[in-house]
Amino acid sequence: MTSIRVTGLRVRHRRTLALDSVDLDLGTGVHGLLGPNGAGKTSLIRVLATVARPDAGRVELLGEDVADHRGRTGVRRRLGYLPQEFGYYPGFTVREFVAYVAWLKEVPAAGVPAAVERAVARVGLADRIDAKVRTLSGGMVRRVGIAQAIVNDPGVLLLDEPTAGLDPEQRVEFRELLRELGGTATVVVSTHLVEDVAAACTEVTLLAGGRVAYRGTPGELTRLGADTDGPGDHPIERGYTAALRAHRAHGTREAVR
Amino acid sequence: MTGPLLYARSRALPLTLAALAGTAAFAVWAAGRLDAYLDPERRVPIVALAPLLASAVIGTSLYSASDELDRTAVRPWWPRRLAQVAGLAALAALLVTPAVLGHADTFGAPSVVRNTLGCTGITAAAAVLLGARLSWLPAFGYVTAVYLGSHGTRWGAASVWAWPMQPGTQPGAWAAAMTAFALGTALYAVRGARPERARG
Numbered sequence: 001m002t003s004i005r006v007t008g009l010r011v012r013h014r015r016t017l018a019l020d021s022v023d024l025d026l027g028t029g030v031h032g033l034l035g036p037n038g039a040g041k042t043s044l045i046r047v048l049a050t051v052a053r054p055d056a057g058r059v060e061l062l063g064e065d066v067a068d069h070r071g072r073t074g075v076r077r078r079l080g081y082l083p084q085e086f087g088y089y090p091g092f093t094v095r096e097f098v099a100y101v102a103w104l105k106e107v108p109a110a111g112v113p114a115a116v117e118r119a120v121a122r123v124g125l126a127d128r129i130d131a132k133v134r135t136l137s138g139g140m141v142r143r144v145g146i147a148q149a150i151v152n153d154p155g156v157l158l159l160d161e162p163t164a165g166l167d168p169e170q171r172v173e174f175r176e177l178l179r180e181l182g183g184t185a186t187v188v189v190s191t192h193l194v195e196d197v198a199a200a201c202t203e204v205t206l207l208a209g210g211r212v213a214y215r216g217t218p219g220e221l222t223r224l225g226a227d228t229d230g231p232g233d234h235p236i237e238r239g240y241t242a243a244l245r246a247h248r249a250h251g252t253r254e255a256v257r
Numbered sequence: 258m259t260g261p262l263l264y265a266r267s268r269a270l271p272l273t274l275a276a277l278a279g280t281a282a283f284a285v286w287a288a289g290r291l292d293a294y295l296d297p298e299r300r301v302p303i304v305a306l307a308p309l310l311a312s313a314v315i316g317t318s319l320y321s322a323s324d325e326l327d328r329t330a331v332r333p334w335w336p337r338r339l340a341q342v343a344g345l346a347a348l349a350a351l352l353v354t355p356a357v358l359g360h361a362d363t364f365g366a367p368s369v370v371r372n373t374l375g376c377t378g379i380t381a382a383a384a385v386l387l388g389a390r391l392s393w394l395p396a397f398g399y400v401t402a403v404y405l406g407s408h409g410t411r412w413g414a415a416s417v418w419a420w421p422m423q424p425g426t427q428p429g430a431w432a433a434a435m436t437a438f439a440l441g442t443a444l445y446a447v448r449g450a451r452p453e454r455a456r457g
Contacts, residue, residue: 049328049329050328050329051325051329076329076330076331077331079329081325081326081329083325083326085325086323086325087321087322087323087325087326088322088323089266089267089322089323090322091266092263092266092267096263096266099260099263100263100267101326103259103260103263103264104260104326104327104330104331104332105330105331106331109259109260148326
């Protein structure tokens with residue numbers, strides 16, 4: 001079932017075209033969003049999170065058109081979002097911060113304490129739930145960010161660079177959590193780390209220059225890399241580079257015509 | 258802890274209330290030091306500066322550390338933003354008024370209420386355009402400039418643009434201050450403060 005449907009999406013930041021003619025259909029599972037800096041990954045995530053409005057195109061989440069006020073309100077109840085820099089209130093404990101986001105998401109008040117404890121336990125911070133967020137390490141703060149994103153059991157979960165700051169063990173645990181979440185929700189993970197995509201994602205979308213450059217499974221991207229001798233230490237890295245270069249070459253040919 | 262209480266703490270409202278109370282106490286103390294009851298004209302510094310300090314306190318409370326997450330809230334923000342600015346402005350006006358009791362027709366309670374509302378409006382608009390942390394700056398610059406250059410500004414257009422230095426009965430000054438309050442508050446209620454990098 002399709003949870004995210006994007007048609008003809010265009011996003012402009014002043015004079016820069018961040019996204020152009022993007023069409024996407026994403027269903028239940030973990031979707032890796034790859035691409036170089038400035039490819040449009042964060043712009044896409046922010047539009048899907050209903051934080052930014054597109055200049056053109058249509059975005060449907062969980063069957064609702066987010067351009068419609070009522071549709072957007074309904075979607076936000078079932079949306080989880082971890083921005084690249086989420087910010088937090090220095091005086092808040094982990095419990096208070098996650099409860100604050102649960103309140104923003106209109107989680108029924110009676111269910112908030114249990115939802116908060118469950119979300120915090122899922123990211124492995126149960127023993128630090130009453131610690132002030134400002135006293136935690138960078139990796140732990142990132143996990144607090146993930147906890148707030150899943151406190152409302154979202155149907156669509158959007159994670160922008162979720163593994164930044166996590167150590168290798170935490171990343172392995174996070175991938176496990178991703179796979180678990182992807183069993184019931186549509187999870188979109190924007191990342192630069194192709195090994196995270198290879199390990200945890202069911203599908204890959206590669207963005208370049210604001211357009212979709214490649215779509216497939218991690219296995220297909222890995223096979224693409226196996227057939228080339230381009231740069232990269234791992235077949236999926238070579239596949240990423242090969243797909244990116246093929247897209248750029250196609251763009252150059254189009255420009256020459 | 259309930260959602261509204263967490264919201265109040267997220268905007269540092271307990272600290273803001275304490276700072277407003279401190280501002281009011283300082284204004285009352287300073288008014289006594291100026292011997293204001295013997296010389297009403299010397300109340301002008303209180304009428305100009307106490308509302309300025311109060312609006313600066315209100316402005317810094319408009320900061321949101323998690324603006325990006327706040328934008329995904331299910332509830333509309335404008336009622337809470339409106340209540341925050343209007344409520345704090347009303348409270349500030351109430352708290353600062355005892356510093357200038359009497360002389361309502363010159364520089365008494367009406368002028369300090371007017372200035373508190375006007376300065377809060379400018380500060381709220383500045384929070385939208387510059388961010389909450391620097392929101393005190395435009396009101397500070399404007400009131401200081403008017404304070405220093407307000408000699409002979411009792412009539413004509415000057416009674417409007419120099420509204421912070423006008424007697425409490427001057428209708429043009431009230432119109433200017435209330436317009437600033439209405440526009441600034443409405444702008445903040447609709448747009449919220451300009452996003453800034455988190456300090457956490």
